[in-house]
Amino acid sequence: MIKITGLTKxxxxxxxxxxxxxxxxxxxxxxxxxxxxxxxxVLLKQIIGLITPDAGTVIIxxxxxxxxxxxxxxxxxxxxxxxxxxxxxxxxxxxxxNVGITLIENDGKTIEDVAPLxxxxxxxxxxxxxxxxxxxxxxxxxxxxxxxLARTLMTNPKILIYDEPTTGLDPITVRLIHExxxxxxxxxxxxxxxxxxDIEIFKYATHVAMLHEGKIAYKGPASTIWxxxxxxxxxxxxxxxxxxxxxxxxxxxSV
Amino acid sequence: MLMRTIDNVGSVVLDLCYFMGSVxxxxxxxxxxxxxxxxxxxxxxxxxxxIGIGSVSIVFLVGVxxxxxxxxxxxxxxxxxxxxxxxxxxxxxxxxxxxxxVFAAIMVIGRAGSAMTAELGSMRISEQIDALQTLSINPFQxxxxxxxxxxxxxLPFLSILCSFFGIVAGYVTAVYLLAINPDxxxxxxxxxxQMSDITNGLIKAVIFGFLLxxxxxxxxxxxxxxxxxxxxxxxxxxxLANVTIIAADxxxxxxMFTK
Numbered sequence: 308m309i310k311i312t313g314l315t316k317x318x319x320x321x322x323x324x325x326x327x328x329x330x331x332x333x334x335x336x337x338x339x340x341x342x343x344x345x346x347x348x349v350l351l352k353q354i355i356g357l358i359t360p361d362a363g364t365v366i367i368x369x370x371x372x373x374x375x376x377x378x379x380x381x382x383x384x385x386x387x388x389x390x391x392x393x394x395x396x397x398x399x400x401x402x403x404x405n406v407g408i409t410l411i412e413n414d415g416k417t418i419e420d421v422a423p424l425x426x427x428x429x430x431x432x433x434x435x436x437x438x439x440x441x442x443x444x445x446x447x448x449x450x451x452x453x454x455x456l457a458r459t460l461m462t463n464p465k466i467l468i469y470d471e472p473t474t475g476l477d478p479i480t481v482r483l484i485h486e487x488x489x490x491x492x493x494x495x496x497x498x499x500x501x502x503x504x505d506i507e508i509f510k511y512a513t514h515v516a517m518l519h520e521g522k523i524a525y526k527g528p529a530s531t532i533w534x535x536x537x538x539x540x541x542x543x544x545x546x547x548x549x550x551x552x553x554x555x556x557x558x559x560x561s562v
Numbered sequence: 563m564l565m566r567t568i569d570n571v572g573s574v575v576l577d578l579c580y581f582m583g584s585v586x587x588x589x590x591x592x593x594x595x596x597x598x599x600x601x602x603x604x605x606x607x608x609x610x611x612x613i614g615i616g617s618v619s620i621v622f623l624v625g626v627x628x629x630x631x632x633x634x635x636x637x638x639x640x641x642x643x644x645x646x647x648x649x650x651x652x653x654x655x656x657x658x659x660x661x662x663x664v665f666a667a668i669m670v671i672g673r674a675g676s677a678m679t680a681e682l683g684s685m686r687i688s689e690q691i692d693a694l695q696t697l698s699i700n701p702f703q704x705x706x707x708x709x710x711x712x713x714x715x716x717l718p719f720l721s722i723l724c725s726f727f728g729i730v731a732g733y734v735t736a737v738y739l740l741a742i743n744p745d746x747x748x749x750x751x752x753x754x755x756q757m758s759d760i761t762n763g764l765i766k767a768v769i770f771g772f773l774l775x776x777x778x779x780x781x782x783x784x785x786x787x788x789x790x791x792x793x794x795x796x797x798x799x800x801x802l803a804n805v806t807i808i809a810a811d812x813x814x815x816x817x818m819f820t821k
Binding site for chain 1: 602684685688689690692693694695696697698699700704
């Protein structure tokens with residue numbers, strides 16, 4: 308279980324999370340939604356420990372990860388897998404080396420040792436072994452995201468965090484990626500947290516949380532999201548210009 | 563006007579304090595990682611090869627040019643006092659004590675230091691360093707330690723090569739161009755050079771290698787601000803490393819050679 312309490316983070320004068328509270332149960336598939344620039348990625352990076360919050364706690368399996376340093380923090384990373392928005396593959400390594408990197412660097416295995424394991428993982432995410440020798444700049448956006456997911460799965464994480472996994476992809480690939488996330492969630496029996504701007508994610512998630520002005524404005528089941536009367540959710544998922552969510556960055560700015 | 567000046571000075575001082583503290587913590591983390599984790603030997607050798615073997619040709623060119631110019635300039639000055647027999651020791655001591663380590667360091671900054679900053683900076687802004695962390699791979703162990711250690715180990719060798727090429731070029735210039743007696747050239751070197759002239763130059767090279775690699779990796783590691791930020795980091799890395807080497811050279815020379 309992940310329990311976040313009073314999470315606060317500012318960059319200079321700009322407050323990103325403002326005493327945010329959130330609980331995510333084991334096995335949950337949580338979709339986090341919110342406007343661009345709300346700090347969803349910063350929230351995820353605080354959950355996994357890539358960004359240290361100014362205040363608040365992030366308790367994963369009874370351990371406050373905000374207090375951890377060095378190897379203890381590295382152990383947390385073994386529990387949590389993070390799939391980056393643009394995959395963040397190491398561009399000097401080919402797909403085989405990218406996906407097998409944790410086994411090569413942390414466990415001292417050779418390329419020959421990891422090749423069959425990598426091939427299996429790639430198959431899990433719908434890629435065949437033709438891509439093994441390719442470098443990241445030779446892959447399409449969707450393939451990069453699959454390779455990124457395969458790399459993350461190599462550590463067998465209990466918690467999988469996806470930062471906008473479908474951004475910039477065509478509708479067919481979006482659907483395939485969503486199905487892959489769902490399949491991975493069910494087969495690996497993991498807790499999944501997905502940031503998405505795509506309302507299709509509600510078909511796959513078990514829960515939805517909305518981030519607004521640095522706090523969770525709503526959290527509830529995904530299955531009933533379209534019947535939800537919460538004014539923030541109502542406005543956001545329908546894309547309505549009028550409502551409690553103010554427009555920021557436009558000429559008729561009302562904030 | 564006065565308040566603005568005080569404000570600006572204060573801001574510069576604060577930035578400097580932040581920078582020094584930040585570099586200090588970076589070095590501390592690097593040293594702790596070096597002694598508490600397994601050294602990535604393959605990466606160390608790769609970096610040694612990249613920094614060392616890749617820089618030999620440029621070090622050769624610079625060493626030859628500097629050695630030859632030194633011989634020519636020394637001749638002009640010494641000829642006025644009838645002391646041209648001392649060209650050999652002047653070239654030798656200048657190369658081993660000063661120009662060998664300094665020029666090797668400057669060449670490595672331009673060739674490998676800038677590349678280190680650009681590579682790490684690119685990895686930072688494309689979240690590759692964050693990705694390493696999420697995969698439980700220590701970025702200091704994987705990226706920083708091999709580079710800093712490689713530069714620290716390899717720079718003395720480049721310094722020796724630079725000095726050697728310079729001394730040979732000085733010899734060729736003096737003997738074949740300026741008609742200095744070759745036996746005199748070698749004899750005066752033997753009579754005037756001490757072992758400490760060579761070892762102190764090597765100590766300088768070790769320190770220069772460490773400093774330039776720390777600056778290059780630090781600047782890359784903390785890069786932010788996209789392509790523009792990457793360009794700025796690389797420029798700052800090269801300028802700062804060069805200035806640091808010149809300043810460190812003065813300090814080390816004061817400490818080592820004034821007694």
